[in-house]
Amino acid sequence: MPMAEEFDKKMNDDTVYDERLLTAADNFIAAAFKLPRASGCFPPCGFQASGYVYNCITCQYDSCEFPLDCPTKNITVLENNRTQMRCDVPFPLPYEMKVVWRFAEEIRTQQVDEFEEVTVGIDRLYSIPSAGLRHQGTYQCEIYSDQRSLVRLYYHLIGGRIVPVPGGWSLALLRLPPPSLLTACLTSLLLLLFLSLGILHWWSIKEKSDVEQAEDDPDSRCPVREIYLLQ
Numbered sequence: 001m002p003m004a005e006e007f008d009k010k011m012n013d014d015t016v017y018d019e020r021l022l023t024a025a026d027n028f029i030a031a032a033f034k035l036p037r038a039s040g041c042f043p044p045c046g047f048q049a050s051g052y053v054y055n056c057i058t059c060q061y062d063s064c065e066f067p068l069d070c071p072t073k074n075i076t077v078l079e080n081n082r083t084q085m086r087c088d089v090p091f092p093l094p095y096e097m098k099v100v101w102r103f104a105e106e107i108r109t110q111q112v113d114e115f116e117e118v119t120v121g122i123d124r125l126y127s128i129p130s131a132g133l134r135h136q137g138t139y140q141c142e143i144y145s146d147q148r149s150l151v152r153l154y155y156h157l158i159g160g161r162i163v164p165v166p167g168g169w170s171l172a173l174l175r176l177p178p179p180s181l182l183t184a185c186l187t188s189l190l191l192l193l194f195l196s197l198g199i200l201h202w203w204s205i206k207e208k209s210d211v212e213q214a215e216d217d218p219d220s221r222c223p224v225r226e227i228y229l230l231q
Contacts, residue, residue, distance in 0.1 A: 042090040045070035046151035050092055069110050072138065072154040077131045085155045087124035087141035098144040101126050105137040108156045115140050131157070 041048060041064035048064045077083040087099055099122055102115035109115075115138075119126070124143075128135050141153040 041066070046089055046091060047149070048091045068149055068152050070151065070153045072108065072110065072156050074156050074158055076158045077128075079132060080130045083128050083131055083157070085126045085139055085141070087126075087143060087153055089143075089151055089153075093143065093150065094145045096145065097150070098122065099124050100142045100144065102140040102142070103137060104140070105134070107137055109138050110140075110152075110154055112140075128157075 043064075043066060045066050045068065046064075047068060048066065075083060075085065087101075098120065100120050101118045103118050104111075104114045104116070107114065118139075124141070126139065126141070136157050139155040139157065141155075143150045143152075
């Protein structure tokens with residue numbers, strides 16, 4: 001029998017209808033929370049002011065309630081190759097913001113106290129012109145606005161292992177010689193080059209001097225022979 005008819009005929013106590021209405025309200029609230037939000041929330045991370053929605057039940061504004069830390073992305077790069085990381089997010093950012101890049105060497109982590117500050121500004125692009133073992137580790141990009149942290153992105157740069165390359169061969173990230181050794185080798189090569197040029201110059205001058213001396217020496221000339229014709 002429909003509830004309206006039962007209520008009209010007063011077949012049950014009022015407490016029965018109160019319990020039924022409360023149960024129906026709870027079921028409605030539970031179903032409503034499962035529905036997708038028609039808001040500006042972009043998972044999985046970041047403080048998104050544009051995603052604020054008004055909650056009619058609590059009479060408060062609810063945020064997207066995502067964590068500030070985004071999942072770590074792995075980047076594999078060959079030695080001496082160029083790589084780039086961008087601090088991009090799918091949700092809109094305020095016009096005035098500050099971007100801080102940090103680096104944790106040789107580890108994969110999201111612990112804030114393990115990072116050292118690298119750059120501060122508005123540039124959301126971080127480039128490594130020539131990657132080496134000293135660049136492997138975790139890079140963190142944090143965006144601020146009005147002294148408030150909006151999001152933290154993480155990139156783990158992988159190195160120190162053999163990475164497959166198209167063409168069927170492999171290349172490993174090897175340690176480069178120290179700069180002092182490279183400078184000494186380059187200096188030695190330049191000295192050897194200058195010494196070789198000096199020897200060649202001295203040899204050419206000596207050859208020219210010998211030729212001029214031979215031309216000036218009368219004894220070195222061929223004797224003149226006289227020929228007489230007899231009639």
